[in-house]
Amino acid sequence: MRRITSRFVLLIASAAVAPLVMYGVISIFNLKTGTESTVTEGNRRLAVQVAEQLGQYVEQNTRVLKSVGIELRSISLEPWQQSRVLMDYVIDFPEFREITFFGAGGRVIATSRVGDAALTVPDGRAVGSADIFVAPLQLDEANLPRTTIAVRVTPSGQESGWVVGEITLESLWQTVDRVRVGAEGYALLVAEEQRLIAHGNPNKKGRIVSDPTPGTSKGPEQQFAMLVLQQPTEAVRTQKYFDEDGREMLVAGARVPDLPWVVIVEQPTEEAFALATRLQGQLLVAIGLALLGTVILGWFWGRSFITRIFALTRATQALAEGRMDERVAVAGKDEIRQLGDAFNSMADRLVQLQEDVRRQERLAMFGKIASGLVHDLSHPIQTIVTNSKLIVRMFDDAEYRDTFKRMIERESLVIKRVLEDLRNIAQPIPLEHFPVDIDRSVGDVVESLRVPAETAGVNLRADLGSLGALIQGDVFALGRVYRNLLINAIQATAPGGEVAIATEATPERVRVRVSDTGCGIAPDRISAIFDDFVTTKRRGLGLGLAISKKIVEQLGGQISVSSEVGKGTTFVLEFPRAKARPIALAAG
Numbered sequence: 001m002r003r004i005t006s007r008f009v010l011l012i013a014s015a016a017v018a019p020l021v022m023y024g025v026i027s028i029f030n031l032k033t034g035t036e037s038t039v040t041e042g043n044r045r046l047a048v049q050v051a052e053q054l055g056q057y058v059e060q061n062t063r064v065l066k067s068v069g070i071e072l073r074s075i076s077l078e079p080w081q082q083s084r085v086l087m088d089y090v091i092d093f094p095e096f097r098e099i100t101f102f103g104a105g106g107r108v109i110a111t112s113r114v115g116d117a118a119l120t121v122p123d124g125r126a127v128g129s130a131d132i133f134v135a136p137l138q139l140d141e142a143n144l145p146r147t148t149i150a151v152r153v154t155p156s157g158q159e160s161g162w163v164v165g166e167i168t169l170e171s172l173w174q175t176v177d178r179v180r181v182g183a184e185g186y187a188l189l190v191a192e193e194q195r196l197i198a199h200g201n202p203n204k205k206g207r208i209v210s211d212p213t214p215g216t217s218k219g220p221e222q223q224f225a226m227l228v229l230q231q232p233t234e235a236v237r238t239q240k241y242f243d244e245d246g247r248e249m250l251v252a253g254a255r256v257p258d259l260p261w262v263v264i265v266e267q268p269t270e271e272a273f274a275l276a277t278r279l280q281g282q283l284l285v286a287i288g289l290a291l292l293g294t295v296i297l298g299w300f301w302g303r304s305f306i307t308r309i310f311a312l313t314r315a316t317q318a319l320a321e322g323r324m325d326e327r328v329a330v331a332g333k334d335e336i337r338q339l340g341d342a343f344n345s346m347a348d349r350l351v352q353l354q355e356d357v358r359r360q361e362r363l364a365m366f367g368k369i370a371s372g373l374v375h376d377l378s379h380p381i382q383t384i385v386t387n388s389k390l391i392v393r394m395f396d397d398a399e400y401r402d403t404f405k406r407m408i409e410r411e412s413l414v415i416k417r418v419l420e421d422l423r424n425i426a427q428p429i430p431l432e433h434f435p436v437d438i439d440r441s442v443g444d445v446v447e448s449l450r451v452p453a454e455t456a457g458v459n460l461r462a463d464l465g466s467l468g469a470l471i472q473g474d475v476f477a478l479g480r481v482y483r484n485l486l487i488n489a490i491q492a493t494a495p496g497g498e499v500a501i502a503t504e505a506t507p508e509r510v511r512v513r514v515s516d517t518g519c520g521i522a523p524d525r526i527s528a529i530f531d532d533f534v535t536t537k538r539r540g541l542g543l544g545l546a547i548s549k550k551i552v553e554q555l556g557g558q559i560s561v562s563s564e565v566g567k568g569t570t571f572v573l574e575f576p577r578a579k580a581r582p583i584a585l586a587a588g
Helices: 004-074 079-092 170-178 220-229 274-320 335-393 398-426 438-448 450-455 475-492 544-554 583-587
Strands: 096-102 108-111 132-134 145-153 161-168 185-191 195-199 236-242 248-255 262-268 434-437 459-464 470-473 498-505 509-516 558-564 568-576
Touching (some): 004 079, 004 096, 004 132, 004 161, 004 236, 004 248, 004 262, 004 274, 079 108, 145 170, 170 185, 185 220, 195 220, 220 248, 220 262, 274 335, 434 475, 438 450, 438 470, 438 475, 438 498, 438 509, 450 459, 450 475, 475 498, 475 509, 475 544, 475 568
Antiparallel strands (some): 096 108, 132 145, 145 161, 185 195, 185 262, 248 262, 498 509, 509 568, 558 568
């Protein structure tokens, strides 16, 4: 059976702890997902912002070249004058290293460079019909990024040509270097062919110089940039990967507008989600403390609740075991206190009822004993009183004196037997154990009861078939048992009926069967006929069968009864068989 403490703990767990745990799990999950979403969105916006800045930087330089083309196309200048204009632009815009104006067929018309131009016209297959072309990024001799921008121009009355400018991207590096995300988050730039061009982490700038050639194995940054380039221009990609140092990084990539460049903002997840981890830990501690507090409070409250129930249980068990003085002291002002008070009132009432029952039982027992004594003793005492009065008148009659003597002895024996029954019911009868011939002991009792049986008109029959079997017993006690059973049978049998006593023996047991054809015993009373003060007759104490049962059991035997109303009753005595012969027979 499950204890109430287990059920109470389950009740607290289901009513308080479980919702708190569920709330904690949901809160931690929402905190984690919300923080990840916020941090990821912040890095994504930063990547987009840096990509727009780089796009504006390239677009600004492109507008400079467009201005150069418009100026050269709008006025008629000599080649040396055009070269002078280009030199002025290079001086005004230091990010330009060289600007060269090409005519039809790739012929150099003017250049800002002293000497021959180092730039060339872009390949027509790469340019197509576009008016602006940005060449792939390259590193110069100082390992600084540079690129070439070409703008198509068409001077008045001439064929279309190109204004080509080579620009350094040191400001691009500076823009990338200025991007910081937390303490360990940086930005980097990956150009076409997955080439790493800029990296904000000072410890990783060496990878720009040692970046492998196209077609070789690339790092996680370049692979991520390739995924970004495969998306639409306006798309921004975010994910996680492990860098070459094995750290998990949260990355966001945005494509530079109109260019095959990708700006990547990366930050270690340990740092990116540090706040969430710290808040998660604090939330776990708060939930743990709340759980602990709930359990402790529930334990103290439940202990005061369950302890009182256990006190009631112990007191109830004590009452069940007969300790009627047990009481329970229950504190509080709730229903359990009321239950405790009701229990104490019930216990007091039970004690009172028990005393009343005992008093009634004693009165009933005393009344029954008194009634039995009156019935059993009134006749012999009255006989003695009557004859005592006659003896005074007939004292000189010798014959009457002999009759008076026999009457006194007979009635005294009756009174003595009644008093012995009362004494023997309180304590076992001391018995002797000698080998007894069962047939002889039964035959002696039958002979002594022939006259009472004939007087009652009952045929008394003895079937002695044990052939001298022996039992260990007391001759006088056994005779008393036989006499009680036979007298009861004679009294219960109507005139003309029969009472039979039979013996039989087996190698191990000896049985004595007493049966009659009397009125029988009702089934509802047969189970109690061996109890003290139980009788089916109108007079008597009802001790004969109770004493007989005790004698049989003291001799190691058993007694049983079967009866049918209107047909008769049968008592069976069964004793262990003895091996020794009676002393009297051995002496004979």
